[in-house]
Amino acid sequence: MLGVYLALLWWVSAHAQIDPHSFANLEDVRIRHMSLNVTLDFQRQKLAGSVTHTLFWKNPHAKKVVLDTNGLKIHGVEILGNDGAWQSATFTLSAQDPIRGRALVIHVPYQVEKLRIHYETTPDGTGLQWLPASATADKKAPFMFSQSQSIHGRSWIPMQDTPAIRITYDAQVKAPKGIRVLMSADNDPSAPNNGSFQFHMDQPIAPYLLAIAAGHLKFHSWSPRSGVWAEPAVLPRAAKEFEDTEKMIQATESLYGPYVWKRYDLLILPPSFPYGGMENPRLSFITPTVIVGDKSLVSLITHELAHSWSGNLVTNQTWQDFWLNEGITSYLENRIVEKIYGRELAEMEQVLAYRDMMNAFRTEIPKAEQGLVQNLKGKHPDDAWSPVVYNKGQFLMHTLEHVFGRAALDNFLKRYFAHFKFQTITSEKFARYIDQHLFRPNKDKGFGMAELNAWLYGPGIPKPFKPPFSARLNKLEHALTAWKSGALSTPELKAKHWSTQEWVYFLGQLAPKFDRKRLAELDHVYQLSNSPNAEIGLAWLPLAIRSGYTGAQHAVERHLGSIGRNRLILPVYRALTETPAGLATARALFEQFKNRYHPQTVQAIAALLAKAEKEQMR
Ligand code: BES
Numbered sequence: 197m198l199g200v201y202l203a204l205l206w207w208v209s210a211h212a213q214i215d216p217h218s219f220a221n222l223e224d225v226r227i228r229h230m231s232l233n234v235t236l237d238f239q240r241q242k243l244a245g246s247v248t249h250t251l252f253w254k255n256p257h258a259k260k261v262v263l264d265t266n267g268l269k270i271h272g273v274e275i276l277g278n279d280g281a282w283q284s285a286t287f288t289l290s291a292q293d294p295i296r297g298r299a300l301v302i303h304v305p306y307q308v309e310k311l312r313i314h315y316e317t318t319p320d321g322t323g324l325q326w327l328p329a330s331a332t333a334d335k336k337a338p339f340m341f342s343q344s345q346s347i348h349g350r351s352w353i354p355m356q357d358t359p360a361i362r363i364t365y366d367a368q369v370k371a372p373k374g375i376r377v378l379m380s381a382d383n384d385p386s387a388p389n390n391g392s393f394q395f396h397m398d399q400p401i402a403p404y405l406l407a408i409a410a411g412h413l414k415f416h417s418w419s420p421r422s423g424v425w426a427e428p429a430v431l432p433r434a435a436k437e438f439e440d441t442e443k444m445i446q447a448t449e450s451l452y453g454p455y456v457w458k459r460y461d462l463l464i465l466p467p468s469f470p471y472g473g474m475e476n477p478r479l480s481f482i483t484p485t486v487i488v489g490d491k492s493l494v495s496l497i498t499h500e501l502a503h504s505w506s507g508n509l510v511t512n513q514t515w516q517d518f519w520l521n522e523g524i525t526s527y528l529e530n531r532i533v534e535k536i537y538g539r540e541l542a543e544m545e546q547v548l549a550y551r552d553m554m555n556a557f558r559t560e561i562p563k564a565e566q567g568l569v570q571n572l573k574g575k576h577p578d579d580a581w582s583p584v585v586y587n588k589g590q591f592l593m594h595t596l597e598h599v600f601g602r603a604a605l606d607n608f609l610k611r612y613f614a615h616f617k618f619q620t621i622t623s624e625k626f627a628r629y630i631d632q633h634l635f636r637p638n639k640d641k642g643f644g645m646a647e648l649n650a651w652l653y654g655p656g657i658p659k660p661f662k663p664p665f666s667a668r669l670n671k672l673e674h675a676l677t678a679w680k681s682g683a684l685s686t687p688e689l690k691a692k693h694w695s696t697q698e699w700v701y702f703l704g705q706l707a708p709k710f711d712r713k714r715l716a717e718l719d720h721v722y723q724l725s726n727s728p729n730a731e732i733g734l735a736w737l738p739l740a741i742r743s744g745y746t747g748a749q750h751a752v753e754r755h756l757g758s759i760g761r762n763r764l765i766l767p768v769y770r771a772l773t774e775t776p777a778g779l780a781t782a783r784a785l786f787e788q789f790k791n792r793y794h795p796q797t798v799q800a801i802a803a804l805l806a807k808a809e810k811e812q813m814r
């Protein structure tokens with residue numbers, strides 16, 4: 197009880213400030229619209245030009261605008277005078293803060309309507325990755341892309357980089373001939389590919405959803421409002437793997453209300469993309485590692501699509517409320533999977549999510565950090581990426597479904613999205629709304645604010661809770677026991693046709709460490725080290741490493757050298773760092789591969805290696 201009270205107290209104080217990860221003086225002034233005018237310089241690997249901010253003043257006495265920057269070179273600031281002429285303004289840059297970057301402080305003589313900043317990006321920025329042609333699938337042209345979430349947008353646009361505001365934008369982007377530029381806006385597949393691109397985004401979005409990508413890209417369309425962009429070498433496989441996308445949009449609409457963003461396209465990035473997917477409005481960015489040929493990993497698409505409701509339409513106000521984006525989305529993801537691919541797959545994914553979460557609770561996340569609302573004081577918001585916000589958030593929604601019934605929860609969610617559309621909310625606002633619209637009208641169900649607060653601020657999984665169950669994975673449990681005891685031989689497992697989820701489940705039950713002779717047998721019979729499926733790699737390689745099974749060494753190198761998605765490679769590096777010899781290997785591989793990794797990935801691995809080194813010194 198005291199714990200919950202203290203957590204509440206912390207929460208109130210943390211929220212006195214609108215967003216602890218931004219320097220912006222949001223009480224004084226907010227950006228309403230951004231107008232970007234930039235050139236992509238692939239030779240020097242930089243984006244340069246200007247951004248013009250249209251301001252909305254909230255405090256009549258304010259005379260200052262504070263913007264977020266990180267790794268930017270600022271050339272000058274101009275303000276639009278009453279006479280319609282631009283005049284230069286003075287500015288200062290604060291010292292570098294290790295998390296937030298540098299504040300750009302602009303003093304204005306009066307409350308100007310427009311402010312223009314001339315700037316360019318530098319290699320210190322973490323928001324853009326520039327790839328040489330050799331690192332692309334077609335090897336024809338260089339590639340660049342952004343990853344703004346959580347606070348990397350400030351490294352390619354000086355702005356109020358906080359989800360607490362919403363902006364519209366337009367952009368003029370120049371690129372070398374033959375390179376197509378796309379943004380999280382109105383990409384017209386038939387726009388000429390002539391080196392000059394215009395974009396408009398007239399629906400207000402949070403700034404972390406600003407996105408840009410450029411490369412040798414072609415388009416395949418599935419329906420009038422949806423299709424996929426990819427390099428020509430990847431396009432046919434992507435078009436096949438994700439051909440159900442239009443169906444997914446319709447399924448989501450039938451559950452949660454209309455898709456309001458007009459187009460919904462996918463963009464397949466090079467393998468160094470640090471995430472599985474990123475829900476950039478109208479254009480989800482997608483890792484190529486989910487194209488495995490059997491659609492077994494398409495829940496990634498249902499996830500990014502679901503963000504069009506939870507996240508992009510109703511947005512978390514700060515990164516401490518991140519579960520509102522990711523937890524609710526993970527639940528929607530699972531519901532869409534169920535609707536299109538059936539209960540069996542949906543249940544398997546729930547069981548895997550549950551197991552990951554319980555493992556994380558047991559081994560890595562202290563009780564004080566197990567509440568859905570995260571305390572990020574002194575932390576980088578990217579550290580909010582955890583099974584707490586994703587999986588526990590998802591299981592809160594499953595619990596509400598169980599307690600109130602599916603129809604009642606679906607109704608509630610539909611109303612919630614309609615009520616808060618194009619708004620930004622806190623966990624507290626969510627709590628008030630759900631109390632009024634779901635808890636109070638259904639008092640007999642015995643679930644109210646006290647129960648919700650236990651999820652939001654307390655550890656573990658509060659009761660009442662019904663753990664997920666999958667008959668298909670449960671069958672494996674029997675095979676597993678028989679195989680472990682030797683009653684069933686390795687070929688008798690009949691695993692040739694197991695799905696990705698079955699392999700991930702099975703191997704996870706052997707983790708963290710297993711008899712290396714048996715692993716060698718598994719590898720021999722089922723060729724796990726040769727699997728092109730990186731999710732299987734993620735389940736197999738750390739197990740092989742921890743068990744001392746050396747037959748997977750080449751696979752480890754191939755895995756770490758060919759992909760850059762953080763979730764798939766960090767656990768492999770982590771497993772290596774657990775012995776002195778492994779740590780040396782990890783260091784060597786990192787040195788070898790780091791120039792192909794994304795700057796955010798480089799940072800994450802460097803931090804992991806530094807931590808392991810410190811631990812082994814002790
Ligand atoms: N919005 C996230 C990606 C993200 C989170 C970027 C935090 C930066 C900071 C995206 O929607 C996501 O959750 N991606 C997951 C997908 C998975 C859970 C299906 C990923 O990348 O693995």
Ligand code: ZN
Binds near residue numbers: 499503521522525
């Ligand atoms: Zn997400």
